[in-house]
Amino acid sequence: GAGVSQSPSNKVTEKGKDVELRCDPISGHTALYWYRQSLGQGLEFLIYFQGNSAPDKSGLPSDRFSAERTGGSVSTLTIQRTQQEDSAVYLCASSSGGELFFGEGSRLTVL
Amino acid sequence: DAKTTQPPSMDCAEGRAANLPCNHSTISGNEYVYWYRQIHSQGPQYIIHGLKNNETNEMASLIITEDRKSSTLILPHATLRDTAVYYCIVRVRGTNAGKSTFGDGTTLTVKP
Numbered sequence: 001g002a003g004v005s006q007s008p009s010n011k012v013t014e015k016g017k018d019v020e021l022r023c024d025p026i027s028g029h030t031a032l033y034w035y036r037q038s039l040g041q042g043l044e045f046l047i048y049f050q051g052n053s054a055p056d057k058s059g060l061p062s063d064r065f066s067a068e069r070t071g072g073s074v075s076t077l078t079i080q081r082t083q084q085e086d087s088a089v090y091l092c093a094s095s096s097g098g099e100l101f102f103g104e105g106s107r108l109t110v111l
Numbered sequence: 112d113a114k115t116t117q118p119p120s121m122d123c124a125e126g127r128a129a130n131l132p133c134n135h136s137t138i139s140g141n142e143y144v145y146w147y148r149q150i151h152s153q154g155p156q157y158i159i160h161g162l163k164n165n166e167t168n169e170m171a172s173l174i175i176t177e178d179r180k181s182s183t184l185i186l187p188h189a190t191l192r193d194t195a196v197y198y199c200i201v202r203v204r205g206t207n208a209g210k211s212t213f214g215d216g217t218t219l220t221v222k223p
């Protein structure tokens with residue numbers, strides 16, 4: 001597609017379950033970002049991938065959060081043993097070095 | 112990334128110009144000013160960016176002060192559809208731009 005694609009758009013899970021969120025960046029974009037947005041809040045940086053370099057994981061809130069980017073394209077954000085405070089919209093963005101292009105986000109609700 | 116400071120909220124009358132300020136007093140010489148907006152329940156959308164010269168595109172104008180410590184996004188004729196959260200960030204350009212840090216932005220409400 002022409003834009004950044006994220007799936008699922010909505011995910012409801014029970015506390016303690018693991019979830020995977022997927023991001024398909026714009027083809028050719030070497031940089032990929034994950035952000036978290038809690039209700040009524042700004043964007044919280046989570047992790048940044050650039051080409052084959054080691055990712056910048058400085059924003060991951062705990063070791064329950066991890067992300068990978070396979071083949072320099074698709075990325076998966078994994079949250080293990082989800083907690084209610086993990087409920088938020090998870091946004092992915094990609095870039096070729098200029099502006100960021102965002103997906104529509106994955107809304108996660110942890111019951 | 113340099114930190115930016117924006118007012119939490121602003122109102123604007125429909126048809127009037129909306130002027131959204133941003134302070135970035137610790138901006139580095141190679142950092143650009145970028146503006147994005149986020150309409151409710153959507154992903155953020157790029158608006159405009161600049162380094163030191165004023166910029167204009169079909170969406171908005173960007174005025175950057177000479178010392179580059181602040182900037183103003185101008186929506187010349189605001190419409191109800193411009194109601195959104197507006198984010199100002201600073202970042203370098205290029206393949207090693209690094210992470211981009213967003214603040215809480217300014218919630219612009221355009222009123223009829």
